[in-house]
Amino acid sequence: MTGELTTTTPVARGVEAPAAAPGRPGGARSRGARRLPPSLVVGAALVGFVALVGLVSLFWTPYALDDTGTGERLAGPSAAHWGGTDRLGRDLLSQLMTGAGNALIVAAASMLVAGVLGVAVGVLAGATRRWVDVTLLSGVDLLIAFPTLLLAMLIVTVRGASLSSAIWAIGISGSAVIARVTRVNVARVLREDYVTAAHASGTGWWGTVLRHVVPNVWPTLLVQLMLLGGGAVLAEASLSYLGLGAPPPNASWGRLLQEAQSTMLVQPWGAILPGVAIVVAVLGLNLLGDGIRERTDPNLRGDR
Amino acid sequence: MRAALLRIGALLISLVLASVVVFVVLRLLPGDAAGATLGVGTTTDQLDQLRSELGTDQPVVTQYVQWLGQVVRGDLGTSFVSRLPVADLITQKLPITVPLSLSAFVLAVLVSVPLGVIAAVHRRGPVGVAVSAVSQLGVAVPVFWVGVLLVLVLALQARWLPAGGFPRTGWDDPAAAVRSLVLPVVTVAIAMSAVMVRYVRSATLDVLDQDYLRTARSLGYGRWHALARHGLRNAAVPVVSILGIELATSLLGAVVIENVFALPGLGTLLLDSVTSRDLPVVQALVLGLTAVVLIMNALVDLGQRAIDPRLRTAEVAA
Numbered sequence: 001m002t003g004e005l006t007t008t009t010p011v012a013r014g015v016e017a018p019a020a021a022p023g024r025p026g027g028a029r030s031r032g033a034r035r036l037p038p039s040l041v042v043g044a045a046l047v048g049f050v051a052l053v054g055l056v057s058l059f060w061t062p063y064a065l066d067d068t069g070t071g072e073r074l075a076g077p078s079a080a081h082w083g084g085t086d087r088l089g090r091d092l093l094s095q096l097m098t099g100a101g102n103a104l105i106v107a108a109a110s111m112l113v114a115g116v117l118g119v120a121v122g123v124l125a126g127a128t129r130r131w132v133d134v135t136l137l138s139g140v141d142l143l144i145a146f147p148t149l150l151l152a153m154l155i156v157t158v159r160g161a162s163l164s165s166a167i168w169a170i171g172i173s174g175s176a177v178i179a180r181v182t183r184v185n186v187a188r189v190l191r192e193d194y195v196t197a198a199h200a201s202g203t204g205w206w207g208t209v210l211r212h213v214v215p216n217v218w219p220t221l222l223v224q225l226m227l228l229g230g231g232a233v234l235a236e237a238s239l240s241y242l243g244l245g246a247p248p249p250n251a252s253w254g255r256l257l258q259e260a261q262s263t264m265l266v267q268p269w270g271a272i273l274p275g276v277a278i279v280v281a282v283l284g285l286n287l288l289g290d291g292i293r294e295r296t297d298p299n300l301r302g303d304r
Numbered sequence: 305m306r307a308a309l310l311r312i313g314a315l316l317i318s319l320v321l322a323s324v325v326v327f328v329v330l331r332l333l334p335g336d337a338a339g340a341t342l343g344v345g346t347t348t349d350q351l352d353q354l355r356s357e358l359g360t361d362q363p364v365v366t367q368y369v370q371w372l373g374q375v376v377r378g379d380l381g382t383s384f385v386s387r388l389p390v391a392d393l394i395t396q397k398l399p400i401t402v403p404l405s406l407s408a409f410v411l412a413v414l415v416s417v418p419l420g421v422i423a424a425v426h427r428r429g430p431v432g433v434a435v436s437a438v439s440q441l442g443v444a445v446p447v448f449w450v451g452v453l454l455v456l457v458l459a460l461q462a463r464w465l466p467a468g469g470f471p472r473t474g475w476d477d478p479a480a481a482v483r484s485l486v487l488p489v490v491t492v493a494i495a496m497s498a499v500m501v502r503y504v505r506s507a508t509l510d511v512l513d514q515d516y517l518r519t520a521r522s523l524g525y526g527r528w529h530a531l532a533r534h535g536l537r538n539a540a541v542p543v544v545s546i547l548g549i550e551l552a553t554s555l556l557g558a559v560v561i562e563n564v565f566a567l568p569g570l571g572t573l574l575l576d577s578v579t580s581r582d583l584p585v586v587q588a589l590v591l592g593l594t595a596v597v598l599i600m601n602a603l604v605d606l607g608q609r610a611i612d613p614r615l616r617t618a619e620v621a622a
Contacts, residue, residue, distance in 0.1 A: 100311050142318050142325075145597055147556050150590045154329050154576045157586050234446055242563055242575055254446075261452055261564075265460045272456075275449035282444035 004271060040291025043226075046284025050277075054101035063093035064126050065249060084269045086260065092270060096277055098251035103281050106167055106236040107229040113171025114178050114228055119221070121175070122182025123209070127190060137183070143176035148235050156244045163246035170235045174228040183218040183226050219296035226289030231284040253278050308606055315602040321593055323375075326591045327368050330583055348447045375591075381584035385577070394575060399475055404485055405558040408492035409551050416497040417431030417543070420504025425527065426497035426513060427505075435501060442498025448558050451491040451564035458487065466565040486563045492557040496550055502544040504539075511535040541612045552597040559593070 047202030077084045084092050125136040152169035161164045189195060189212060198208050204210040239245040240254035248255070363371070374381065380390035423435035455566035465487050471480040511517060512535065518532035559571030566572075570589060579586035 144323050157578050158332050237446050263458050271452050278446050279444045
């Protein structure tokens with residue numbers, strides 16, 4: 001069963017082939033230059049795996065989520081239940097699969113919130129008047145210092161525990177970092193000679209932003225968004241572990257873990273597998289972020 | 305000196321801003337505090353009476369100023385649920401949360417600083433690669449899962465330590481109190497170390513690449529001697545900023561971990577208050593924890609200046 005979730009072995013094997021290629025003399029040069037960083041490959045594979053499982057769970061799970069089946073409770077992994085069953089006899093694997101969908105929805109939605117909000121604030125701060133910049137940045141700095149968990153608790157106190165509360169909290173919190181990164185890069189690019197040249201040749205403000213700023217900034221943003229996605233999966237798991245995430249029947253890995261904790265001496269898999277799932281998803285998104293950075297940032301090629 | 309005063313001024317401004325944000329967000333609650341306290345089926349008279357008692361019939365700005373005045377005087381209000389002063393509730397919980405987060409912080413520093421330096425010096429060796437890989441994995445591990453696994457193995461199966469709870473007698477029985485804090489401390493420290501090792505390693509790597517270190521080596525200093533003499537102070541500048549953030553993280557880690565180990569500390573109090581919508585307690589705790597984070601950030605900035613004279617001269621030039 002553990003083999004189901006830890007895909008690292010086959011993936012790692014796949015990585016060795018391209019890694020060996022540049023050592024070959026002659027002919028391999030163009031392929032060597034195009035070589036993908038291992039973290040990108042492993043990260044994409046892990047994220048792809050979680051995404052696939054989440055997608056499949058929308059249409060099919062081995063058992064229905066509320067199916068107490070034959071009534072065998074807290075059973076270990078077996079041929080019928082690969083992940084065992086919980087204290088009500090429900091299939092654990094089915095719940096884990098649904099949890100993958102839940103984690104990805106939270107990650108994607110909070111990346112969207114953070115991306116839209118952060119880029120808007122960042123561009124506004126980086127490309128407009130100085131007092132707007134200073135005002136926005138002091139707000140952003142306060143938000144960066146404000147812990148996600150506390151923001152989530154404030155929002156849950158007001159709106160109640162739900163999937164959307166978690167998404168708003170994580171997204172708003174993450175938007176601060178995105179805004180900072182956007183602002184720094186937008187301001188840097190706007191000072192470049194080619195932007196001045198574009199202005200001189202009659203390109204308008206929006207044209208400059210779309211043609212010159214966006215292409216220069218998006219790789220950095222993509223990296224930040226991936227890392228944010230990893231953080232979002234972790235944060236959502238923590239919130240639902242604490243009972244502040246999406247309430248049942250939403251299957252969340254954090255809540256599965258919390259529910260299994262009291263019975264883990266009888267059925268430890270219930271407390272182990274959701275954790276493994278969280279680690280696979282977060283590690284995947286983090287590696288994907290690192291990989292994109294290595295691929296797009298020439299300064300980072302090396303052994304960092 | 306002028307810069308230090310400016311930093312303290314900035315701190316005060318952000319503290320006030322944070323208090324406004326917390327206050328305003330909690331006033332967005334559908335219905336109001338009086339309705340939330342009395343529940344369904346109360347008469348308008350009762351509601352009006354409680355509103356004037358709580359002061360919620362006043363304009364928001366007046367409420368905010370009154371509340372801020374009380375907070376400054378140390379009066380955090382009264383819990384809606386237990387009817388006890390919030391300040392007392394918080395002080396009762398400090399003997400659990402403060403030792404927990406401080407020991408976790410110290411343990412994490414003791415583990416991650418040497419590991420990070422070793423991993424940087426032997427970056428291509430087996431130790432360096434192993435430390436990098438383990439910390440990459442560690443960053444992806446949720447802190448509460450570390451706690452759950454430690455409980456499973458060390459408390460439930462090996463029965464070495466209690467799985468949770470805190471002795472009713474508190475610190476009167478120091479041995480029992482310490483035993484019940486060991487696993488929570490180790491849990492928070494493990495989660496923090498994974499992050500800190502990476503920062504220490506990359507700060508040390510930056511220093512190792514510098515010319516002054518190569519010069520020191522060429523003058524005949526050994527690798528470790530050169531690093532100790534010229535490297536550590538330089539590497540310390542970014543690490544100090546991380547230490548400040550991590551001290552705040554350890555406090556928040558404690559908030560989550562107390563719920564794993566059923567420790568009656570600030571984290572448990574906060575979670576209970578959020579679930580029961582006990583506004584004065586949520587307000588005081590969220591603001592208090594945020595204030596700690598903001599103050600740590602300010603201290604870190606001042607500390608960096610003390611370590612690195614270049615930061616001081618840069619200001620004069622600017």
